[in-house]
Amino acid sequence: MDLHSLFGLGGRRALVTGGSSGIGLAIAGALATAGAEVVVAARGRDRIDETVAGIRSAGGRAAGLVADLSTRAGCHELADAAGPIDVLVNSAGINIRPPLSDLDEDVWDATMSVNLDAPFILGQRLAPGMIERGYGRIISISSQQASRAFASSGAYGASKAALEGLARSQAEAWTASGVTSNVLVPGFVLTPLNRRLASDPGVVASLAARTFAGRNGLPDDFAAAAIFLAGPGSAYVTGQSIAVDGGFSVH
Ligand SMILES: NC(=O)c1ccc[n+]([C@@H]2O[C@H](COP(=O)([O-])OP(=O)(O)OC[C@H]3O[C@@H](n4cnc5c(N)ncnc54)[C@H](OP(=O)(O)O)[C@@H]3O)[C@@H](O)[C@H]2O)c1
Numbered sequence: 496m497d498l499h500s501l502f503g504l505g506g507r508r509a510l511v512t513g514g515s516s517g518i519g520l521a522i523a524g525a526l527a528t529a530g531a532e533v534v535v536a537a538r539g540r541d542r543i544d545e546t547v548a549g550i551r552s553a554g555g556r557a558a559g560l561v562a563d564l565s566t567r568a569g570c571h572e573l574a575d576a577a578g579p580i581d582v583l584v585n586s587a588g589i590n591i592r593p594p595l596s597d598l599d600e601d602v603w604d605a606t607m608s609v610n611l612d613a614p615f616i617l618g619q620r621l622a623p624g625m626i627e628r629g630y631g632r633i634i635s636i637s638s639q640q641a642s643r644a645f646a647s648s649g650a651y652g653a654s655k656a657a658l659e660g661l662a663r664s665q666a667e668a669w670t671a672s673g674v675t676s677n678v679l680v681p682g683f684v685l686t687p688l689n690r691r692l693a694s695d696p697g698v699v700a701s702l703a704a705r706t707f708a709g710r711n712g713l714p715d716d717f718a719a720a721a722i723f724l725a726g727p728g729s730a731y732v733t734g735q736s737i738a739v740d741g742g743f744s745v746h
Pocket of ligand 1: 512513514515516517518519536537538539540542562563564565585586587588589590609636637638639680681682683684685686687688689
């Protein structure tokens, strides 16, 4: 057994939604380092181009696709454009955070569309090819708020709880055909998603104090876990929600 047979992604193609920022950006770079050709999808062309250029300049293979996952049509367009995909990473996500009493149906629908409907549609569209080729890995990014409420979990927590359920359903359906589905569960990670919360030093310190590591998460904390879940060595790990949170969830 060698490292490549456990973690190598040579010859694999990975689609990383939200791969132009934060956790998705780090995962895109990590999968390219392990040998995958990475397709980065998001709305903003500039950040996609920067990401693709960064991966290429580090010696990796990457391409970018502009995609808006807030509509079902946008999800289907991405699936049409992506070509054969072996590893699907659902990192695109939004968190609008109004207090629940102020949360209207538009916020609910917008949250569910990006955080839950897009992973569902992309799974339905891309898994058949994975099954046909006998290899597939679906990795979704959930949240502590899937299982505990804090910081106005609102629609966001509900969408992430459902995303974890979706991953278990995908695992049930497709693992015997070589396609696993797992979830990485961050704690509080300093990314643009959390710009508003992160601007309050008191909040940042109190969230760091809820970890055992004594610090909040960084996007690169997800790199090794993503390579593991994308690679051949994790074939028997499926339907799991794996915390990458410095101990936040067990404190
Ligand atoms: N940061 C945390 O503390 C934390 C904690 C728990 C869970 N998470 C989850 O981790 C994932 C990544 O979060 P992050 O912190 O890395 O966020 P981020 O830095 O804000 O990145 C979000 C990414 O999603 C893309 N995106 C947003 N809306 C989109 C849409 N409608 N269509 C296509 N792409 C879209 C963004 O690009 P464009 O804006 O250009 O489209 C960006 O690439 C999310 O699912 C989030 O819920 C994060």
